[in-house]
Amino acid sequence: MKTFRMAWFWSVILLVVAGCGPQETATPPPTPQQIHEDVLTVDTHVDTTFEVMDPHFDLGERHHVEEDGSNVDFIRMKEGGLDAIFFAVFVGQGPRTPEGHATARERAMAQFEGIRRAVDENRELVGLALTPDDAYRLEKEGKRALYIGMENGYPIGTDLSLVQMYYDLGARYITLCHGANNEICDSSTDDNGAEHGGLGDFGRDVVREMNRLGMMVDVSHISDDAFYDVVEVSKAPVIATHSCTRALCDHPRNMTDDMIRRLAGQGGVIQITLVKDFVRTPPPNPEREAELAALREKYGDYGQMSAEEQEKAREEWRAIRRRYPPAPSSVAQVVDHIDHVVQLVGIDHVGIGTDFDGGGWVDDCRDVSQLPNITAELVKRGYTADQIRQIWGGNAMRVFRAAEATARGMKNGT
Numbered sequence: 001m002k003t004f005r006m007a008w009f010w011s012v013i014l015l016v017v018a019g020c021g022p023q024e025t026a027t028p029p030p031t032p033q034q035i036h037e038d039v040l041t042v043d044t045h046v047d048t049t050f051e052v053m054d055p056h057f058d059l060g061e062r063h064h065v066e067e068d069g070s071n072v073d074f075i076r077m078k079e080g081g082l083d084a085i086f087f088a089v090f091v092g093q094g095p096r097t098p099e100g101h102a103t104a105r106e107r108a109m110a111q112f113e114g115i116r117r118a119v120d121e122n123r124e125l126v127g128l129a130l131t132p133d134d135a136y137r138l139e140k141e142g143k144r145a146l147y148i149g150m151e152n153g154y155p156i157g158t159d160l161s162l163v164q165m166y167y168d169l170g171a172r173y174i175t176l177c178h179g180a181n182n183e184i185c186d187s188s189t190d191d192n193g194a195e196h197g198g199l200g201d202f203g204r205d206v207v208r209e210m211n212r213l214g215m216m217v218d219v220s221h222i223s224d225d226a227f228y229d230v231v232e233v234s235k236a237p238v239i240a241t242h243s244c245t246r247a248l249c250d251h252p253r254n255m256t257d258d259m260i261r262r263l264a265g266q267g268g269v270i271q272i273t274l275v276k277d278f279v280r281t282p283p284p285n286p287e288r289e290a291e292l293a294a295l296r297e298k299y300g301d302y303g304q305m306s307a308e309e310q311e312k313a314r315e316e317w318r319a320i321r322r323r324y325p326p327a328p329s330s331v332a333q334v335v336d337h338i339d340h341v342v343q344l345v346g347i348d349h350v351g352i353g354t355d356f357d358g359g360g361w362v363d364d365c366r367d368v369s370q371l372p373n374i375t376a377e378l379v380k381r382g383y384t385a386d387q388i389r390q391i392w393g394g395n396a397m398r399v400f401r402a403a404e405a406t407a408r409g410m411k412n413g414t
């Protein structure tokens with residue numbers, strides 16, 4: 001009996017030692033900051049090209065959002081651990097005439113040139129990226145990867161051959177339209193409503209041409225009917241580069257649950273954006289709305305203005321925002337949208353596209369240096385490092401690769 005007791009005693013001691021030992025020496029779980037640094041982080045939509053086109057703005061210098069309102073530069077990208085970014089070549093919708101299309105094309109070309117110049121001038125910080133692998137390679141070199149997307153297919157006009165020209169200049173996605181209908185499809189926010197009933201005939205050709213080239217088709221901004229047409233026509237999974245969920249914020253720019261299910265069923269991805277009015281429904285503020293409407297009336301289409309007029313309009317817009325500060329918004333609200341997509345269709349179909357420098361930011365993520373706050377919130381909610389890797393770029397890169405694979409398949413006639 002005594003022997004048995006002693007044996008029991010020693011086995012307990014051994015168990016305690018065995019139990020404690022490994023715990024004391026085990027490596028602690030990675031911190032949110034370590035996870036953020038470890039995963040490839042990709043932001044699929046920013047409008048920093050506006051800054052690129054400003055001769056006084058140097059992307060290689062650190063700027064301060066409180067001082068000049070800018071959300072992105074290469075120094076803050078490094079601080080915020082952002083590895084890859086898509087700069088949008090953006091031309092606002094203007095007249096759909098031969099002259100209008102020619103002007104749009106010139107403006108787009110100038111932006112492609114501007115982006116390449118910004119990369120050339122900052123070679124030690126950033127590299128131009130054209131394939132998914134480029135981002136992983138540049139990350140190893142300690143550089144940021146700069147991709148180009150095109151927001152609004154307006155510069156294509158009615159000339160299908162321009163899709164390839166923009167691809168050759170580096171564009172790897174095209175957002176089919178912007179705030180108004182164009183030759184390709186209907187917009188979700190055109191004041192005059194639908195015109196094509198979704199994707200037009202020319203738009204179908206554009207989607208097929210993008211499939212042939214291996215460009216991602218971006219369904220942000222397009223009307224619901226256009227979305228359903230695109231997923232029908234596209235042979236490759238599609239991307240919404242900067243949209244939120246309509247279930248949490250009822251805005252036409254956001255995607256309904258049915259659309260998200262359809263997108264996921266096709267292998268696509270929705271990149272949740274930081275535009276406050278898509279993240280949460282703001283309380284009504286008629287005075288502010290009236291002043292913003294008057295500003296829009298006064299200046300017309302932003303994308304059609306000269307750089308000088310744009311600066312004046314932006315200054316007046318900032319003044320209105322100072323007079324009527326927006327209702328609170330937070331990273332937690334942004335992550336609510338990520339949670340919603342995950343609950344609806346799983347972890348494989350969601351990512352992040354901030355729309356920095358295009359109106360995207362929330363109170364606790366005001367510029368690119370604060371992106372780790374999103375990772376911290378994801379960790380707080382129990383997402384694993386592998387899931388965060390998917391959200392922060394793995395899913396978007398999968399869609400990018402699928403677009404390339406579709407092009408290869410079409411080339412080989414499979």
Ligand SMILES: [Zn+2]
Binds near residue numbers: 151221242358
């Ligand atoms: Zn946009």
